Amino acid sequence: MRPAPPAIVAVVAALLGGITALVLGAATGLTSGETRTVVVPGAAVTTELRPAAVPALGNRFDPAAIYAARAPGVVTLYADLGADGQSQGSGFVVDAAGTILTNAHVVTNVAAAAGQKVVGARRLYAEFKDRDRAPARIVGWDLFSDVAVVRVDPADHALAPVPLGDSASAVVGEPVAAIGSPFNEQSSLSVGVVSATDRTIESLTSSFSVVGAIQIDAPINRGNSGGPLFDARGRVIGINAQIRSTSGSAEGVGFAIPIDVARRALVQLERFGRVSYAYVGITTQDVTPGLARRFGFAAARGALVARVEPGTPAAKAGLRGGSRSETVNGLRVALGGDLIVRIGSVRIDGAGDVSRAVLELSPGQKVPFVVLRQGTRRETIEVTLAERPA
Structure with missing residues (x-):
């Protein structure tokens, strides 16, 4: 069989996290007789969270024990998007105050916004494992990481926080x-393994990629979005x-937003009501030992600057993008730009490292970028970071 075109795969990937109102209208009571067919796509801050739970499970992987201990802390969310x-x-x-982590595309209209203002659900409900429901309110969301924070009143239901x-x-x-709740089947368990780490994936909720994603083969489907991925000790990763x-449907290629990224969003949303990201304004590509030998670079690995966006911190600092390109072993390589070896x-060691390094920095910081100009001459360029544009 011929593989499906990438565009088809990308569209299907964006469907996780919502099911049509044709199913939800009658099943959840969100609507009063009407149904709508809408598919919903799917400076570093540290703090001590307030979870009342501790990872009590042993190192042996016991799915039944994980489910018994953690399922009471997992909820199904129903969002009325008007x-x-x-x-x-x-x-x-995640804590005794009723704080809940989920995906931004579950509780906002970002899938249907099409460049318009993103708004949160008009009404939101959390259903617990015992099928009791409680109203929830949105604390905030971060479209860059596809993370949202919502909260229920602890007086409305007994809580069983899960450890991060x-x-x-x-x-x-x-x-x-x-x-999670695939296809609205509440409190479902699936198991698998970590297939890859440090994946860079397209965001369902912004034009920027999500770095550090965890690839898994555990079956996840529509409605699993926002649910936790646990390690063998029952901690959310x-x-x-x-x-x-x-x-x-699930074909063994799923992705989870890393909890380290979600934790950062949680802290900033609770403290400031928004999440800020540093911004450089460059597009980079990997340099491998083979490419380094081919073009005579003085470093075997690094991130080659392919493009510098006008008016950005990179442009103002004098970082240089590629001026020409060549194709090597089927890979188009931008040449003539700076080769970043340290931030x-x-x-x-590669383009992904640039994204991860900048993620740990704050807007307004002045940071030295060590580059090899023309791939050979070592220079240090001070870049004053801006805030990532929406």
Whole structure:
């Protein structure tokens, strides 16, 4: 069979997290007799969260034990988006105050906004494992990471917060468990392994990519969006967000937003009501040892600046983009631009490292970029970072 065109795969990937109001209208009581067919696509700050839970599970992977201990902390979210229809997704309680993490595309109209203002759900409900519901309110959302924070009143329902882990420690092959509500089937468990780490994936909610995503083969489907991805100790290492599929259902290629990214969004949304990101204004591509040998670069690895956007911090600082290109082994390589090998104290071995390094910085910071000009001459360029544009 011929593979499906990439455009088809991308569209299907964007469907995770919502199911049509044709199903939701009668099943959830969000509508009063009417149904609408709407598909919903799917300076670093540190703080101590307030989870009442601790990772009590052992290192042995026991899905039944994970489910028994953590499912009470996972909720199904029903969002009334007004004229944009309804959506259904998942979420999980992270503290005794009723704070819930989920995906931004579950609780906003971003899928239907089409360049217009993104607004949150008019009404939002969290349904717990015992099928009791509580009204929820939106604290805020971060479209860049596709993370949203909502809250329920602890007086409305007993809470079972789940502990947050460390997504940076995830390794390929380790077992994982996803709990959520695929196709509105509440509190469903699926298991698999980490297929890859540090994936850079297209965001469903902004024009910027999400870096550090965790790829999994645990089956996740529409409605799993916003649900937790647990490691073997029952700690959340990611928020299930996307699938890549040619059929619209799970095909073993799912992606979770790393919990380290979600934690950053949570902290800033609670403190400031918004999330800020540093911005450089460059497009880069990987340099490998083979390319370095081919073009005589003085470093075997790094990030080659392909383009510098006009008027950005990179342009103002004097970073240089490519002036010509060549094709090597089927790969188009931009040449003539700076080769970034270090940002501040962080070594840069590829384009993904640039994104990750900048993610840890703050707007307004002045940061030294160590580059090889023309691939050979070492220079340090001070770049004053701006805030990422919407």
